[in-house]
Amino acid sequence: MFVAWREIRFARGRFVLIASVVALITILVGFLTGLTAGLAGQNVSAVLGLGADRIVFSAPAHGEKDPSFGDSSITAAEADAWTDAAGVTNAAPLGISQTRLSAGEKRAPAALFGIDPSAAGSHFLPAGTPMPRPGTVVLGEGTAQTLGVHVGDTVSAFGEDLRVSTLIPDTWYAHSSVAWVTLPNWQSIMSTGGQPAWASVLAVSLDASAQPDSIDSATHTVSRAPIPALLSIESFRSEIGSLLLIVAMLFGISALVIGAFFTVWTIQRGPDIAVLKALGARTGRLVRDTLGQALVVLVAGVGVGMLVTVGLGSLAGGAVPFVLSPLTIGLPALGLILLGLIGGAFALRPVLRSDPLAALGAAR
């Protein structure tokens, strides 16, 4: 790095420029990753919070390949079949629908989760969420604030009144805060709303002996592990694909920009490299210098970009769904450095091919 550091100092304008580009890309990637994680959380946190081993859907409609939370409708017979199946330790029906809660003149969208009030159902209530009693609703704090209600107040869903029994931190399903009611209350509300159903899905726990695919076949249902099941939330499926594609493209752009910069830079340094080789420099040392320069620029650019992302992300976190965590900041940063180094490695070709003979008689 003897020459590399001195070149960085000598051509600091050029290196600051490329580090700034890296920083900007890092900010873009950081924001998009944080936003992706935030949006994902607003789509799926309630489903993941169930802690189920499998989510069981009714068979997709004819012509549909994948199950969907919105279309799934589980019957009592299917629930019983799963409950009785070998290896199933818990199976609880869950009603899920998106509705609008009202309190006086105020309205708020909510995901209404109807939970089986039996012991099987309480197994799947997220930690900190109490089992709702008949005629009551366990409400997210955000929804309560929007509706201006407190514990003991009454909210209405499809004209059916529910007393607010507890306020809990918001959990999310398809961008709506979840409101918990008993399954019978949920069934009643759905009937009132003109969409009668017994339950939407089953949450099940399995032991090691369970063979969910066989149970699916026997019961004509489709079960999914929790993570794949998230793709059955329509809003999540449509958002996550686009966002991850943009993030992937930014990673690719980053590698290309770094690669292009260092290729041009290394070609410009061609005569210097020939001189160093003629003087006896090992090629490995020159390679280390070149990659070292790339690493310095990447670490500086990514570091600045991360700081800006953390700073602005902290400010934006209240206004938009944005998640700041080692996963959303650290992982993209590492990815950018790695891909940047791969891009920088393309610049090694002139270093490897430079002929020291060119230094003899070369006019510079």
Next chain:
Amino acid sequence: MIELRNVTLTFPDGDHRVTAVDHASLSVPPGTITAVTGASGSGKSSLLAVASALITPDSGEVRVAGVDLVGLSRAEATAVRREHIGIVFQQANLLPALSALDQLAVMNELDGHSRAARAATRERARDLLARVGLAGHEDKRPHQLSGGQRQRVNIARALMNEPGVLIVDEPTSALDHARGMEIITLILELTRDRGTSTLLVTHDHSHLDRMDQVLVMSDGVLTTLDPAAATAA
């Protein structure tokens, strides 16, 4: 010591090969300077490339500082250049990002790790710069130095690793006569002081009478000239 015996070097040129060095032999003892002169394209630079382990001849023997260069791998030839050969380029070929002091200090870093303590290296570089008349110019970059000063840095750099052999390629070609005389005088002094075997290529006949041996190259063939007669020519 530089010893070439019956060295032949050819290059491909379309369907046939051009002979750049034709059965050349020479010997440069330590502490002496041998000049090679000749017209452009006569093969002088090819001869220098062979003697500086930059190219392997088709045939013949090449021994530099006791090392047989024929048959060396690229990495081995690089190590020989690093440890035994100092090259003074025609143009100074200084690295634009480095100060005069760093142009010399970089010679300690060529194999990827410092072979000597950095403080000692810088002290030695400072001494060498002073020896070539550049005390006080250590922190200047190439664009802040005159042509003659750049050539002095070029010479000092070649001596940094205490080579037994000095290869000098037309060191005065970009300098006026007075600066050229100073540079030749410096190379002569350093050759005597340090006991290097110095092989110098030059077009400038005005310095030849100061050489220990003068060779003329013509179409790849080397012939010996009397130094005094060479200057007159």
